[in-house]
Amino acid sequence: MLKQKISLLSEKPGCYLMKDEKGKIIYIGKAKNLKKRVSQYFVKAHDGKTAMMVSKVRDFDTIITKSEKEALLLEANLVKKHSPRYNVLLKDDKRYPYVKLATNGYPTLEIARTTKDKNAKYFGPFSNSTAAYKSIDLLNYIFPLKKCKSNSKEPCFYYHLDMCLGYCFKEVSEEEYLPYVDKVIEFYNGETGYVRSKVVERMEKAAAKLEFEEASKYKTMLEYIDYLTIKQNVELNKNESIDFFSAHFNEGYLAIVTFIYRNGLLISKESKSFELIGEMAENFESYIIAYYQNRLKPKEIIVPEYLDSELLGETLEIKVSNAKIGKKKEILDMVGENAIKELQIEFAKAKDTKKILSELTSMLGIKSANIIELYDISHLAGEAAVGVKVAYQNGLPNKNLYRKYLIKGEEKKDDLASTREVLYRRLFRIISEDDYKPDLIILDGGLNQLNIARELLSELNLDIDFCALVKNNKHVTRGLINAKGEEIKLDKKSALFYFLVNMQEEVHRFAIKSHINKRSKSLTASILDDIKGLGKKRKAVLLSAFGSLAEIRKARVEELSQYIPKNVAYSLLETLNKDSKE
Numbered sequence: 001m002l003k004q005k006i007s008l009l010s011e012k013p014g015c016y017l018m019k020d021e022k023g024k025i026i027y028i029g030k031a032k033n034l035k036k037r038v039s040q041y042f043v044k045a046h047d048g049k050t051a052m053m054v055s056k057v058r059d060f061d062t063i064i065t066k067s068e069k070e071a072l073l074l075e076a077n078l079v080k081k082h083s084p085r086y087n088v089l090l091k092d093d094k095r096y097p098y099v100k101l102a103t104n105g106y107p108t109l110e111i112a113r114t115t116k117d118k119n120a121k122y123f124g125p126f127s128n129s130t131a132a133y134k135s136i137d138l139l140n141y142i143f144p145l146k147k148c149k150s151n152s153k154e155p156c157f158y159y160h161l162d163m164c165l166g167y168c169f170k171e172v173s174e175e176e177y178l179p180y181v182d183k184v185i186e187f188y189n190g191e192t193g194y195v196r197s198k199v200v201e202r203m204e205k206a207a208a209k210l211e212f213e214e215a216s217k218y219k220t221m222l223e224y225i226d227y228l229t230i231k232q233n234v235e236l237n238k239n240e241s242i243d244f245f246s247a248h249f250n251e252g253y254l255a256i257v258t259f260i261y262r263n264g265l266l267i268s269k270e271s272k273s274f275e276l277i278g279e280m281a282e283n284f285e286s287y288i289i290a291y292y293q294n295r296l297k298p299k300e301i302i303v304p305e306y307l308d309s310e311l312l313g314e315t316l317e318i319k320v321s322n323a324k325i326g327k328k329k330e331i332l333d334m335v336g337e338n339a340i341k342e343l344q345i346e347f348a349k350a351k352d353t354k355k356i357l358s359e360l361t362s363m364l365g366i367k368s369a370n371i372i373e374l375y376d377i378s379h380l381a382g383e384a385a386v387g388v389k390v391a392y393q394n395g396l397p398n399k400n401l402y403r404k405y406l407i408k409g410e411e412k413k414d415d416l417a418s419t420r421e422v423l424y425r426r427l428f429r430i431i432s433e434d435d436y437k438p439d440l441i442i443l444d445g446g447l448n449q450l451n452i453a454r455e456l457l458s459e460l461n462l463d464i465d466f467c468a469l470v471k472n473n474k475h476v477t478r479g480l481i482n483a484k485g486e487e488i489k490l491d492k493k494s495a496l497f498y499f500l501v502n503m504q505e506e507v508h509r510f511a512i513k514s515h516i517n518k519r520s521k522s523l524t525a526s527i528l529d530d531i532k533g534l535g536k537k538r539k540a541v542l543l544s545a546f547g548s549l550a551e552i553r554k555a556r557v558e559e560l561s562q563y564i565p566k567n568v569a570y571s572l573l574e575t576l577n578k579d580s581k582e
Contacts, residue, residue, distance in 0.1 A: 002042060005060065009035035013071045014064040015078060018086075021058045022434060027086040029278055030075040030286060032068050047252065049275040053086045069315045076290040085436070086277055097132045098124035098296070099188065106146040106167045107181045109136045115296045122296055123188035125260065125268060138221055139187060142198050143180040148562045157559045168562070190263040196225050240264050241298040242328070245288060246335040248343050249280045255343035256287055259335050262298075269338070273346040281306055289315060302332055353395030356499045360440075363496075364482050366465040368439040370394055373401075374507040375422055376444055378515035382413035386514045387422035390507045391438065395499070397506060401436075404514045419443070420452050427460050441466040444504055450481050469504055477501055531575055533568040552576065 014034045018027040018041075031037030041054050065071045079087045100112035104119035111132055115122045126132035140147055146167040147158050158164035165172045187195050203218035244259040254276045260268040276283060285307055300319045303309055313320035323329040357369045372392040379385035391401035405425060411417045423443075429435045441464055443449035450468040457464055468481045477500070480488045490497045534542075541563050542552055552560070553576045560569035 002057075002059070006035070006039050006042065009038055009062060010064050011035045012064050013066075013068045014062055015071055015074050017061045017063075017078070017082075018053065018057045018084075019059045019061070020056045023059065024434065025082045025084050026056060027053050027084050027277065028075060028078045028082065030068075030071040030282070032071075034062050034064065038062070049086065049252070050277045053277055068311055072286065072289045072311070072315045075286055076293055079290065080293065097126050098122040099126070099132055099136060101181070101184060101188075103181065106172065107177055107184070108146045109139060109184070111136070114294065121185065123262070125295060134224055135188075138199075138224065139184055139195070141221070142195055143183060145177075145180060145184070154561075156562055157556060188263075190265050192225050196222065199225065240300075242300045242302060243298045244302045244328075244331050244335045245284075246304055246332060246339050247280070247284050248336065248339040249276065250343055251347075252276055253343060253346065254280060254283065255339045255346065256284065257335050257339040257342055258291070259331060259338075260298075261331075271338070271342045273342055281308075285312060288312060292316060302328055304332070304336070349396075350394070352495070356496050357395055359494075359496050360499075363480070363488055364440075364465065364467055366440065369465075371436070371438045372440045372442060372503070373426075373438040374442045374444065374503055375419065375426075376507045376511035377407070377415050377418045377422070378511035379407070379412060379418075380515070384515055384518040385412040385418060386511065386518055387418055388507060388511045388514050389422070389426060390503070390510055392503060402510060406518070415445070416448055416452065419445070419449055420456070423452060424456055427456055427462055427464075430462065431460060437462070437464060439465060442500075442503070443468040444507065446470045447481060447485060450483075450485065454483070469500065477504060531568065531571050533565065534572065538564050538568070 011033050013030075013032050015028060015030050016034060016038050017025050018029075020026050029037070038060065041050075041057070046054055063074065065074055098112045098115060099122070100110050100115075100117065101121040101123070102108045102110070102117070102119070103121060104117075112120075112122065124132065139145070141163070144158075144163055144165045147164060148156050148168050153169050155166060156164060156168050159166050159168070165176055183194055199218050199221045203215050203222065206212075206215040206218060240261065241263060242261045244261070245256065247254055247256045249255075252275055253273060255271065255273040258270040259266055260270070272287075288301070288303070288307075289312070297316060297318050300321065301312065301316070302321055302323045303312065305322045305324075307322075309320040309322055323332045361367065361369050370393065374390050374392075375387065377385065377387050385407035387405040387407055389401075389403045389405070391398050393401070403426070405422045407418045407421060409417055409421050423441075430437055441453055443453055443466070446468055447470075450466065453466040453468075457466065466483055469477055470479050470481050470487060472478045477490070477497075479490050480500070482488060490500070542560070552572070555573075557566065557569045557573060560572060564572070
């Protein structure tokens with residue numbers, strides 16, 4: 001069947017969609033010549049992840065396109081839509097924040113994860129979100145930008161502190177606020193001199209008045225500005241915004257590193273390592289196209305010579321070049337060195353982890369432990385009961401696979417009943433929704449939890465290995481219980497022991513955090529429910545603006561009245577202060 005389909009394939013460019021026995025798309029690729037590319041999967045010998053993917057292919061579809069450029073774009077869109085299991089490369093699980101300067105109306109600064117608003121200016125991306133938030137706090141402190149999210153007929157809290165021009169209650173002309181907008185843009189373009197001088201001026205005034213706490217605050221701001229503008233080994237011209245890409249391939253694995261330069265300064269480094277399926281250059285080009293689906297494009301991209309810069313430039317509609325001499329070549333070489341180092345680190349981690357996983361599988365007498373799941377329950381006397389699942393893939397936590405389960409059963413104080421409920425819901429989903437199947441399930445608690453796993457796996461006819469961690473009378477982990485119910489002692493000085501304990505602590509941490517979040521939401525709702533004039537919408541606005549009940553409690557009436565009527569703000573603070581005293 002497959003041979004016949006391959007013989008009928010077109011030699012035109014396009015995309016191919018590999019499917020498993022259930023017709024589910026497991027891999028999507030693009031090709032300059034569909035017939036040549038697809039046939040390579042079935043006539044050449046493969047190893048690693050490529051071999052694993054090919055072994056699961058039972059059918060495929062193709063989509064012919066007019067050009068290779070069209071195929072590149074289509075591949076990125078199809079992967080985004082179907083999220084195939086083996087397209088790890090094109091799954092962008094990180095959205096780095098930008099600082100958004102809203103210019104449609106009065107100027108405001110905020111964090112944005114997308115860049116879709118055409119009436120705004122964006123700066124970034126920031127690989128460190130703390131730096132993005134700090135920059136906004138700094139500029140809001142120095143410049144009288146609009147800070148309130150609602151319009152009031154009265155002067156706001158910031159207006160009385162000379163930190164706002166009164167946008168809420170009066171007309172403010174462009175002549176008044178545009179100079180501050182220009183200074184904000186200058187700052188993010190690397191010209192920090194003006195802001196720095198203002199901070200120094202205020203720090204000296206505060207020190208002269210013996211207001212040392214205030215002076216210390218400005219000193220911290222100065223340190224942050226200096227951190228932003230620190231000299232780097234290789235700088236570009238001030239007006240150059242360029243992304244540099246390089247990669248290193250070895251033993252079936254690929255590491256891609258990106259250096260992001262904005263206005264001549266290196267503002268961020270990103271890296272990604274993974275086991276490769278298919279050709280290196282083809283995958284690298286696909287990665288770059290997918291990379292810009294959720295990001296602002298720079299003025300220029302620089303890539304190694306073995307990539308098709310003309311195709312990339314035509315597809316992305318920006319300048320893409322290969323640096324051969326000068327500063328740009330120096331930077332590209334530096335990015336390449338980082339890619340080599342990145343892969344070396346990954347190999348070192350993988351080597352240690354592989355040894356630990358091998359010891360674990362040997363100890364339990366199982367075939368594989370590539371995907372491990374652990375479960376835990378957390379509650380306070382049955383209140384806000386939550387179950388959680390954490391997952392480890394190739395020995396590392398995969399937070400995309402973490403899950404929370406709100407306990408629905410009546411016996412919320414009963415950990416065994418809750419464990420049964422959570423595990424049943426997870427296992428049933430494997431059957432009903434064709435979800436991925438772990439290699440090993442580890443339960444925390446001992447023989448009782450182990451028996452629950454055995455019963456459910458038998459009941460649902462699922463072939464998944466399982467074991468349990470057991471503790472001594474001091475609540476310290478002492479060993480493993482295998483599927484037969486036999487206890488295996490662990491050497492407390494071994495790498496395997498630390499690996500298991502770290503996983504145990506991670507699932508426990510996630511369970512407690514989930515429980516606290518649920519309790520906090522319940523507590524917040526119950527306290528706020530009693531306040532007249534505070535309906536669902538107003539509660540949502542307050543929690544969105546302040547983040548938590550603790551922050552609302554710290555706020556002043558002037559701040560709260562920017563979001564809710566003043567009389568409701570007084571009632572709210574009175575209730576919260578009374579509650580805290582009790």
